[in-house]
Structure formats: C-alpha cells, structure tokens
Amino acid sequence: MLDVEKIRADFPMIRNHPELVYFDNGATTFKPQAVIDAVVHFYEYGTSNVHRGDYALSAEADKLYDGTRDIIGEFLNCRPDEVVFTANDTASLNQIVYGLSRTVLKDGGTVLTTEAEHASNLLPWYRLAEERNVKIEYIPTDAVGLISMDDARKAMHDGVKVISVAHVSNVLGTVQPVKELAALAHEYGALIVVDGAQSVPHRKTDVKDLDVDLLAFSSHKMCGPDGVGVLYGKHELLEQMDPLLLGGGMNARFNACGEVTLKHAPEKFEAGTPNIEGVIGLGVAAKYLMSIGMDNIEEYERSLRAYFVSKAKELENIEIYNPDNETGPLAFNGKGVFAQDAAGYLASQGIAVRSGNHCAKILHEIIGTDQTIRASLYFYNTKEEADRCIEAMKGISIENAIGIFF
Ligand SMILES: Cc1ncc(COP(=O)(O)O)c(C=O)c1O
Structure with a gap:
C-alpha cells in the first residue's frame, strides 16, 4: 500500500x-522534488550539449541522457534502442504516422481507430487520409467508448494496415483491450499503434506482454518535465521508418549531391538539440514511479x-x-x-x-x-x-x- x-x-x-x-x-x-532537482542540477552543474562535445561535461550529459533510455527500457520492458525521445505524446504520434505513411501505408490501406480518440491520435491520420489513399474507419464502441473484441473482429479486414487506439481514454478512462487488439492486428499482418498518454502514467505497461508495435506517451503526465515525449517502437519497425525531422545529430554523413546516410534508430529520430534536462528529468520521474x-x-x-x-x-x-x-x-x-x-x-x-x-x-x-x-x-x-x-x-x-x- x-x-x-x-x-x-x-x-x-x-x-x-x-x-x-x-x-x-x-x-x-505535479513534479516530485527529485525531478526538479535533476533538472536544476543539470543547469547548475551539467550544462552542455549531447553527442557532440569532446570534454568531460558533455560525456557526462551523454551518459545521463542515453542512460534514460535504459531507465525507460526497464519501465516498459523493452530494449533501450527502442526508446526514442520526442517533444511530447503528440510529436511521437505525428512521427509514427509519418513513418508508417512511408512503409506499411505507402500504397494506401485502412487505419482502424475509434471516435473516442484525442485529436493527437486522429488529426495526423486525417491528414494522411487526405494526401494518400488511406481510409479511416471507426471500430464501434459502447456508451463509454469501450471496444468489444466482437466489434473489433467485425471491423477488421484484409485492407487494415494499422489499428491505432488510446489504451485509456482521456475523458472517460475507458481501458481498451490492447493486448487482444494487438493479437487481432497481427493475425491480419497489421500493426498496432497505442496512444499511452493516459495509461503509461497510471498502470504497468509491458510492451512485450501487450505486444504493441508502437507506443506514444508524454513525460509531463507522469511526474516528469514538460517538452519530452517517448516513442517506443519495435526495433525492426523503427529501422524501417523515416524520421519526420531532419538535421544535425541524426545523420551519419551526407554529401553535396544530397545523398544522406542516416544513423540507426533511435538516434535518427532525434534531429537537433534535444530537451536534455527534460529527458534526464523523465528518467528520474520513471525511477520515482517504479520505486513506488x-x-x-x-x-x-x-x-x-x-x-x-x-x-x-x-x-x-x-x-x-x-x-x-x-x-x-x-x-x-x-x-x-x-x-x-x-x-x-x-x-x-x-x-x-x-x-x-x-x-x-x-x-x-x-x-x-x-x-x-x-x-x-x-x-x-x-x-x-x-x-x-x-x-x-x-x-x-x-x-x-x-x-x-x-
Ligand atoms: C489520450 C491523449 N492523447 C494525446 C494527448 C496529447 O498529449 P501531449 O499534449 O502531451 O502531446 C493527450 C493529452 O491530454 C491525451 O490525453
């Protein structure tokens, strides 16, 4: 207790x-003192960029920043290189939609979702539907937005490439049968994307057990700093996906002809200077939650x-x-x-x-x-x-x- x-x-x-x-x-x-201290400590004692400097401070920042991948790996039961840091849940979902638009949805297909979703798990799909041969279909739900597996099975068909749902509704708190939906998606060779904004902070999320392919959540809803999100993805999927943002830190090399070689996941999704102190704070927040x-x-x-x-x-x-x-x-x-x-x-x-x-x-x-x-x-x-x-x-x-x- x-x-x-x-x-x-x-x-x-x-x-x-x-x-x-x-x-x-x-x-x-709210944020516990330990998270606030970690952020302030970085500003007062640790300020430097990551993955760029050849001096001790920068190496220490790398250790703390990348060390958070280990912590989130433990938190979600996944590999550290399956943890991408983004700006928030919304940014993670936009990255997911962009990434899938150039892989499994490249030639069109159907995305199954529900009417209970947050805008962040609908609007990116809507834009994709406008631009590509992608159809959005809704799995019927009951009066509190709950999907029954019977309805999900009826809604499923060979054209479905992705099921994308919030694990827990942000309005009604309804918990979707994500594990069963993942099994259904996989039966049809489709993927499951889970918006974990309202689930990850409140319940154990074991991505292996749930067998989710891609998961998004925000640090600020789980006692961590603002401006940080997580995109979990099965590593082989992340490797297939293209990054939404291009720039420094995520490419291995490029030349004047415009030939670009990207780094591997997760680095290839983290263009530009990340929210270093925020990521470090998220690590402390995840440890705090795990300690409870x-x-x-x-x-x-x-x-x-x-x-x-x-x-x-x-x-x-x-x-x-x-x-x-x-x-x-x-x-x-x-x-x-x-x-x-x-x-x-x-x-x-x-x-x-x-x-x-x-x-x-x-x-x-x-x-x-x-x-x-x-x-x-x-x-x-x-x-x-x-x-x-x-x-x-x-x-x-x-x-x-x-x-x-x-
Ligand atoms: C279910 C759900 N999805 C997505 C979001 C977006 O989260 P953020 O604003 O941190 O990107 C929220 C925020 O309330 C949410 O509750």
Whole structure:
C-alpha cells in the first residue's frame, strides 16, 4: 500500500498550495522534488550539449541522457534502442504516422481507430487520409467508448494496415483491450499503434506482454518535465521508418549531391538539440514511479476513484458519464449547468478540474455531449481531497455558476 502522506511531501506544488485540490492530472501532473532537482542540477552543474562535445561535461550529459533510455527500457520492458525521445505524446504520434505513411501505408490501406480518440491520435491520420489513399474507419464502441473484441473482429479486414487506439481514454478512462487488439492486428499482418498518454502514467505497461508495435506517451503526465515525449517502437519497425525531422545529430554523413546516410534508430529520430534536462528529468520521474510500484499506483488510484464515484453518485445535481469504469478520470456535469461555468464554480471553491471536450472532439458521437467536467486523480491525491471536491460539487447549480461571474 502507498504511504500517501510521505509521497505528498515529495511534491512542492502540494506544499505550496495547501488549499488547492488538484484534480487535473490528466492534463499534467505535479513534479516530485527529485525531478526538479535533476533538472536544476543539470543547469547548475551539467550544462552542455549531447553527442557532440569532446570534454568531460558533455560525456557526462551523454551518459545521463542515453542512460534514460535504459531507465525507460526497464519501465516498459523493452530494449533501450527502442526508446526514442520526442517533444511530447503528440510529436511521437505525428512521427509514427509519418513513418508508417512511408512503409506499411505507402500504397494506401485502412487505419482502424475509434471516435473516442484525442485529436493527437486522429488529426495526423486525417491528414494522411487526405494526401494518400488511406481510409479511416471507426471500430464501434459502447456508451463509454469501450471496444468489444466482437466489434473489433467485425471491423477488421484484409485492407487494415494499422489499428491505432488510446489504451485509456482521456475523458472517460475507458481501458481498451490492447493486448487482444494487438493479437487481432497481427493475425491480419497489421500493426498496432497505442496512444499511452493516459495509461503509461497510471498502470504497468509491458510492451512485450501487450505486444504493441508502437507506443506514444508524454513525460509531463507522469511526474516528469514538460517538452519530452517517448516513442517506443519495435526495433525492426523503427529501422524501417523515416524520421519526420531532419538535421544535425541524426545523420551519419551526407554529401553535396544530397545523398544522406542516416544513423540507426533511435538516434535518427532525434534531429537537433534535444530537451536534455527534460529527458534526464523523465528518467528520474520513471525511477520515482517504479520505486513506488506501478501496480501499487494503479491499485491506490482504483480505490480512490471508487470512493470518489460512490460519493458523487449520491449527488442529485450531478450526472456522471462513466460511473462504472474502474480507472481514469470521472466525467460529469452539473444537471442543466454549462460545464465551464460549473468548473469555474469549483475553481472558486479551490478545486482544479478541466471542462470542455478535452481534445476528443468527436467523442460526443458516443456520449451525447461535447462538454463535460473531468476530475482526473493521481496517486498523490487523497480521500480528504475527494471529500472536498464532493462538498464543492454539491454547490454546482445554475445560480452558483452564474454567481461567480457577477
Ligand atoms: C489520450 C491523449 N492523447 C494525446 C494527448 C496529447 O498529449 P501531449 O499534449 O502531451 O502531446 C493527450 C493529452 O491530454 C491525451 O490525453
């Protein structure tokens, strides 16, 4: 079990905002002191570029930066050279789509996805569909965006080259059967791409066990710095894929005729100076999460969510969209109250949540509303904070929501 009080002491944001209940962890998470220290230490003692210098500082930076691949390798159960550092989950997904557009989708094909996806896992595919002979098809889902394997099997056909889904929905917290979808994709010779933005920070992700081909996630949603993402890919796939960005650091040689020889993966995907301190911080964040234990984190979050939902269900002024999901955010609305007004009211009570469509702009096709409030919890949140949020939710009404503006 987690020692949450001890964990909370690791987070300066919690100490510095004692009145705030931060339930917007789906957007970004707080950073523990160890991550902040690692970033500051690099600036104060380690500043230098990577893979370029012939001096001790630069060699040390290389060691820390590339050492993070080992840490993420342990975190995901993959080889270090299967870990590419990008700017964020979005950048990883754009790289994946570009890479596949020049391999398995070169001559066209179908991409199977869902209507519950975040924009970052749809818009790159849409652009590809516009430019190439690529079709986007949606696997039907139930009312909380869940794919049944029966529906997935019905949607599957020989033209499908890629299945691309979020492991966990950022609005509803629905957990897709990724392992089964991977097996289905492989049965047809297709690939599976997983958007892990909302899963990797909250549950053990073993890419070997899941047998996913390509996975994207962001550091900032798992206690790490902003501006860093990870693209995991099976090494042979990465070797086949072309990089989206070209420049220094990723080529082995080129000549005046324009003949370019790229380095191998993962370096060939990391053109230009990377976010060195961010990557080092991500390594510290991953170690921090592993020291707590991803299974412990998942178990704690499940029980906290169950507690929060059981209290929220008692509120007559609140409509919940995903009461039966066991993990992920709670999506709700105040009955008859515009989501942003209600979120504004909660903010006036010291509760930080997000409202709107959460970048999943076609999810309303599934849940029938494009405006929800999202309360997303993390392992440093407590039952007391859930109670405070519930108390504040009791006050959501048209009068109160309007009241905050006058
Ligand atoms: C499911 C999902 N995919 C993609 C993203 C994009 O992540 P980022 O903004 O870090 O690139 C998010 C962010 O909220 C997300 O929740």
